Amino acid sequence: MIAESKRLMRVVILFILLIFPVSAAAARHMVVIDPGHGGSDTGVKLSKSVYEKDVTLAIAKLVRKNLSNANDIDVRLTRLDDKNVSPVNRKKIAGKSDADLFISLHVNAGFGMKAKGYEIYYPVSDIPSAKKSSSGEILKDMTQTRRLNNCVRFAQIVQKNMGKVFPREGRGLINAPVLGLQSLTAPAVLLEMGFATNLENKKKLRDKKIQQAIADALTRSIKKYFSTDGTS
Ligand SMILES: [Zn+2]
Structure with missing residues (x-):
């Protein structure tokens, strides 16, 4: 019996030694980026040929490209091309991907x-x-309090980094029951990147260099969030 237990113990120790380095190396974070709108749902208009759906997709793809070489962060988009995706399916993608963070991208309009x-x-x-x-x-x-704390923490990081692209244009963090964020289990934020109804913002959001700068700000934010989170 004792010999049997020792053998079992050796197997268990070997198993632990084998498993742990693997799981440590595999500790990856999944970010799901949700380019708002798509297909017949164009979102707001930024020019004759450019709509919100185009800007959100372009920036989401740039973030994914930026993070393609990151060894601990995976990125998945809720759509890869110009097509309609329902809020239910966007949520399903986040769930199936086992997202650690969900970022929805939009462009604002209105208020004059x-x-x-x-x-x-x-x-x-x-x-x-x-x-x-x-x-x-x-x-x-x-669990929910922890999730909301993480939402706020990520939102604060994004706010700081977006301030470098749109200096003094931060309109703050808004706590609201946003459709598409409420029922997710991962920490989630929705970023309204600027106003299509403001000439200056509209021009900036169409500018490829600014789109890259927004993607870079989001990339820095994601890296910062996971490097300081304590959830891994
Ligand atoms: Zn939108």
Whole structure:
């Protein structure tokens, strides 16, 4: 019996030694980037031929390209070309990818022609405080609090980096029940990158150099978020 236990112990130790370096090396983070709109859903218009759907896709692809050589971050997009994707399917892609972070990209419009700059939305808690009594609800609440804290932390990093592309144009972090962010399990933010109704913003968002600069700001933000998160 003792010899048998020793043999079993050796097998267990060997197993642990084999598994751990592999799992450590495989500790990768999955970022799902969601280029807003697509197909017949054009989003807001930036010129005769350029729509929100084109700008969001271009920037999402640039972020993916930027991170293609990162050894600990994988990027998946909710669409790779100009097609309609329902909010349900965008959520499904995030779920199937086991996303650690979800970033939805959009372009703003409205509030008159003077309104300009970027806004960052993050989801609100959806557990009513009256229900926080059972242990299941408390656990769910703790998980959600942790997720919301991560949303805010990432939103703050993005805010800082976007400020380098659009100096003094940050319109702040907005806590709101945004469709497409609410029911996800991964920390999620929605970035409204600028206003299509503002001449200056519209011109900038169509500019390839600015698109690259926004992608670079997001890339830096993603790297920073995962290098300091403590979730791995
Ligand atoms: Zn939009």
